[in-house]
Every structure is written in structure tokens, then in C-alpha cells.
Amino acid sequence: MPSARPAPRPTVDPHTTGPARAHDVHDVLVVGGGPSGAACAYWLADAGWDVVLVEKKRFPREKTCGDGLTPRAVRQLQDMGLEGALAGAHRYEGLRSCAYGMSLELRWPSHPSFPSHGYVITRHDLDQLVVERAAKAGATVWQETEALEPILDPDRGLPAAALSAATPRTRRADAAAGGAGAALAPCTGAVVRHRPTGTTREVRARYVVVADGANSRFGRALGTARDRSYPLGLALRGYYRSPRHDDPFIESHLDVRDEHGRVVPGYGWIFPLGDGRVNVGVGLMSAEGRWKGVNTGKLMAAFLANAPASWELSPAAACGPATGGKLPMGFAVGPRWGPTAVAIGDAGGSINPFNGEGIAYGYETGRLAAACVGAALRGGGADALAEYERRLTDAYGLYYKVARHFVGLISRPRLMQACVWTGMHSQPIMATLLRIMANLMRPDELGAAEVAYAALASIGLVTPPDGTAGRVSP
Numbered sequence: 001m002p003s004a005r006p007a008p009r010p011t012v013d014p015h016t017t018g019p020a021r022a023h024d025v026h027d028v029l030v031v032g033g034g035p036s037g038a039a040c041a042y043w044l045a046d047a048g049w050d051v052v053l054v055e056k057k058r059f060p061r062e063k064t065c066g067d068g069l070t071p072r073a074v075r076q077l078q079d080m081g082l083e084g085a086l087a088g089a090h091r092y093e094g095l096r097s098c099a100y101g102m103s104l105e106l107r108w109p110s111h112p113s114f115p116s117h118g119y120v121i122t123r124h125d126l127d128q129l130v131v132e133r134a135a136k137a138g139a140t141v142w143q144e145t146e147a148l149e150p151i152l153d154p155d156r157g158l159p160a161a162a163l164s165a166a167t168p169r170t171r172r173a174d175a176a177a178g179g180a181g182a183a184l185a186p187c188t189g190a191v192v193r194h195r196p197t198g199t200t201r202e203v204r205a206r207y208v209v210v211a212d213g214a215n216s217r218f219g220r221a222l223g224t225a226r227d228r229s230y231p232l233g234l235a236l237r238g239y240y241r242s243p244r245h246d247d248p249f250i251e252s253h254l255d256v257r258d259e260h261g262r263v264v265p266g267y268g269w270i271f272p273l274g275d276g277r278v279n280v281g282v283g284l285m286s287a288e289g290r291w292k293g294v295n296t297g298k299l300m301a302a303f304l305a306n307a308p309a310s311w312e313l314s315p316a317a318a319c320g321p322a323t324g325g326k327l328p329m330g331f332a333v334g335p336r337w338g339p340t341a342v343a344i345g346d347a348g349g350s351i352n353p354f355n356g357e358g359i360a361y362g363y364e365t366g367r368l369a370a371a372c373v374g375a376a377l378r379g380g381g382a383d384a385l386a387e388y389e390r391r392l393t394d395a396y397g398l399y400y401k402v403a404r405h406f407v408g409l410i411s412r413p414r415l416m417q418a419c420v421w422t423g424m425h426s427q428p429i430m431a432t433l434l435r436i437m438a439n440l441m442r443p444d445e446l447g448a449a450e451v452a453y454a455a456l457a458s459i460g461l462v463t464p465p466d467g468t469a470g471r472v473s474p
């Protein structure tokens with residue numbers, strides 16, 4: 001039965017406002033208040049649903065990230081009414097691409113749906129803005145509240161049988177192929193712990209959204225797994241004081257080398273924050289276990305030592321120790337839907353393998369999930385959640401497949417060097433690549449990027465990604 005759309009509720013903390021009623025069943029429980037969870041909670045609350053978001057940290061909080069927002073992310077923030085709140089953040093115009101002593105400045109292209117600018121803003125500030133927006137729209141936000149384990153309800157549909165019938169391997173392949181034969185375990189809430197007091201309680205909901213990030217312990221408890229044949233990003237970042245803190249371009253270096261001087265698949269970045277600091281990092285793509293042994297700390301040290309002197313980067317300019325994390329990409333994680341739950345953002349492996357961007361895809365998958373959960377609440381039930389997987393495939397399936405091919409190619413150092421060397425001699429080639437890699441192809445025009453992508457996609461349609469021949473692949 002669809003519930004009536006309730007009036008937005010104020011943000012309350014059940015741990016400080018007295019014991020919540022045990023029989024309360026919310027429309028939706030969102031686990032995690034990063035970009036994906038906060039955006040999903042915002043869209044659900046904006047539609048009038050009774051949504052509770054639990055977040056284990058207290059915001060604002062640090063989150064390891066490059067802090068770079070592309071036009072795709074800005075579009076989502078605009079749609080949530082938040083671009084005005086970014087006024088204090090550093091707005092930038094495009095990407096300076098550097099390699100082998102050459103550098104090219106590439107402005108963000110014009111596009112009918114996306115702006116031609118981005119921002120660099122710490123996650124400390126950005127994530128707070130979106131969670132506040134969700135709360136203002138009516139979501140109930142419980143901070144310092146950790147979802148310890150799901151409340152499972154085997155009576156909610158068949159998928160428990162589907163789960164037990166499938167091996168982990170077939171489930172992963174199945175999930176990556178569209179989730180037809182695998183599903184998240186039926187879940188109707190979570191046992192949560194309020195960290196300051198240590199009290200635990202049950203939070204029940206008709207639908208649950210898993211948005212607990214790359215490590216996703218909650219998602220694992222519902223049956224998600226990462227397909228290890230898919231590429232995985234590993235990245236490290238730190239903040240540095242720099243005289244070029246307000247540079248109008250973000251900078252990426254495509255010839256990052258390990259301690260043996262080998263060029264590795266990935267890039268180094270310098271993203272200006274406009275507040276006296278720059279965010280500096282290195283990211284590495286590991287495909288089929290290759291490059292896994294590379295020490296990102298040593299990569300970072302080598303990158304800092306070789307970065308253009310004008311940035312004045314040195315250990316003495318560091319604002320603190322560098323921190324790192326994993327980037328599950330290309331829908332490496334599945335299943336992403338079940339009869340009562342969906343997984344979004346990094347919990348669903350949604351990062352773009354071309355460039356390691358995950359914030360925009362967290363917002364976008366959160367929004368898509370909100371639409372499907374809303375349809376489920378209006379009476380569509382599990383079928384509406386299955387639609388989430390279909391819509392993901394429609395929106396990103398082919399693009400991510402092409403991107404995974406790309407990562408397979410750049411894992412071969414000679415090929416990567418040849419491509420970068422050729423590209424760096426041609427502004428049009430790099431501008432084309434930027435449009436493809438940032439997923440900013442135009443739907444209304446057939447330009448160089450669109451033609452090049454169509455060619456790549458036609459190869460991608462007939463060839464399995466490197467090393468995956470013979471297995472089910474999207």
C-alpha cells in the first residue's frame with residue numbers, strides 16, 4: 001500500500017530527544033551521509049517521503065578526496081539549489097594536462113545540460129552543505145549513528161533463495177551484468193548505535209538505501225561483493241600551502257612514475273582550493289591485480305619532487321599527513337538492488353573509471369535511486385527497485401564498459417606512453433579526450449568526441465575488457 005506523503009519532519013536526534021517508538025516504520029532508511037546518501041535523502045524528502053539518514057560521523061568531517069567537482073557534479077548541486085552555497089569555494093575553468101615536459105590548457109566544453117565550470121571544495125565543507133540541504137527538505141538526519149547490521153526479513157520476496165542458489169562468483173558476474181539473477185538480501189531496517197552514548201536500537205523502514213561508501217560493510221552484509229576482475233583505483237592525497245592556490249585550472253600529470261622510474265597507469269593532480277592550499281594527490285588504476293604492488297606513498301613522494309617548481313610543493317609546505325583510499329569503479333560492486341534495498345555511490349562501485357570521479361556519480365545514482373524508491377513506495381514494490389538497475393545500465397552501462405577497456409589499455413605502459421605522447425602534441429585530441437573522460441559528450445551534436453566515443457563504444461560492444469574473455473560481462 002502506498003503511504004500518504006507526509007509533511008516534512010524536523011531533524012531530530014532520537015538519542016537526545018527521548019526513546020523513539022519501537023513501532024515506527026519509516027518510508028526509507030539511508031545508511032551513510034556522503035554525496036550519494038545525502039543526495040538520495042534530499043530527493044526523497046523533497047518528494048515528501050519520511051526518510052531517516054544515519055551517518056556514523058559528526059559533520060562537518062574530513063573525507064579523503066581530491067575535492068574536485070566537474071561540471072556534472074555542479075549540475076547536480078545546482079538542481080539541489082546549492083550552487084549559491086558554493087560562493088566561497090574555488091571556481092575553476094578547466095584542466096591543465098601535463099606530461100613529458102608539455103602542458104595544455106583545456107577549458108570545460110560548452111554543453112546543453114552541464115555548466116562550463118567546476119569547483120574545488122573540501123569534503124569537510126561540501127558534504128555538510130548537502131546533508132543540511134537534505135535536512136532542510138525534511139529528511140531526519142541522525143549523526144554519530146552507525147548502522148551496525150541490517151534487519152533481515154526473509155519473508156519479503158524470493159531473492160533470499162536466489163542469493164543462496166548463486167555462488168559468490170556468479171552473483172558478482174550476474175550483478176555486473178544487470179543484476180538479473182542476484183539481489184540484495186531483503187532488509188527492513190538496521191540496528192544502529194549512537195556512538196557518544198553507546199546505546200543501540202532498531203530503525204525500521206519500508207526501503208533501505210545503502211550509501212556507506214567504498215568499504216561498505218553494511219552493503220557486504222546484504223550480499224554485495226566487488227568483482228576483482230574490474231579495475232580498482234588506489235589514491236593518496238594531502239593538502240599543501242602554495243602561492244598558486246587560486247589558479248583558474250586544476251592540473252593533472254599523466255606521466256607519474258614509481259620509484260623505479262616506470263610510468264604507471266594513473267595520474268597525479270594539483271587541485272587549487274583558493275584558500276592558500278592546494279589538494280595534491282596521486283591515483284593509480286589497478287587492472288586484474290597489475291600494479292597492485294605499487295606503493296602510493298612512494299609515488300606521491302616522487303610526484304611532489306617532480307611537480308612544477310612554481311607550485312612550491314615540498315614536505316615543509318604540507319598541512320598534515322597524506323591519507324588514501326580505494327575507488328571501486330565501473331560498477332564493480334553488486335548486486336545493487338533487491339526487493340527492499342538499493343546500493344548507490346561507492347557502495348555500488350559507481351566511480352567513473354576514466355577519471356576516478358565519484359562525487360557526481362554519487363549524486364546521480366542517489367537521485368536515480370530516490371526516483372525508483374519513490375515509485376516502489378507509491379505501490380511499484382520490488383519491480384520499481386529492479387528498474388533502478390535497468391536505469392543504471394541505460395545511463396552508464398556502455399560508457400563504463402568502454403571505460404574499463406580504456407583502463408585495460410593504459411595498464412600497458414608502452415601503449416599508455418605512446419597515447420599520452422601523441423595526445424599531448426595536439427590540443428584537439430586532448431580536448432576530445434577530456435570530453436569523453438569527463439562524460440560530457442553532447443547528445444545534440446556529432447563532434448570529434450562523439451565520433452571518437454562511438455568508435456570506442458563499437459569496439460567495446462564486441463570485445464570483452466582485457467582479461468575477461470569468457471565470462472559474463474556487461
Ligand SMILES: Cc1cc2nc3c(=O)[nH]c(=O)nc-3n(C[C@H](O)[C@H](O)[C@H](O)COP(=O)(O)OP(=O)(O)OC[C@H]3O[C@@H](n4cnc5c(N)ncnc54)[C@H](O)[C@@H]3O)c2cc1C
Pocket residue numbers: 031032033034035036037054055056057063064065066067068069145146147148211212213214217218235236237281323324325326327344345346347351356357358359360362
Ligand atoms: C584519494 C581520493 C581522491 C578522490 N578524488 C575525487 C575527486 O577529486 N572528485 C570526485 O568526484 N571523486 C573523487 N574521489 C571519489 C569520491 O571520494 C567518492 O566517489 C565519493 O566520496 C563517493 O560518495 P559516497 O557517498 O558513495 O561515499 P562516501 O563519500 O564514502 O560516504 C559514505 C558515508 O557513509 C558513512 N558511513 C559508512 N558506514 C556507515 C555506517 N555503517 N553507518 C552510518 N554511516 C556510515 C561514512 O562516514 C561516510 O560519511 C576520490 C577518492 C579518493 C579515495
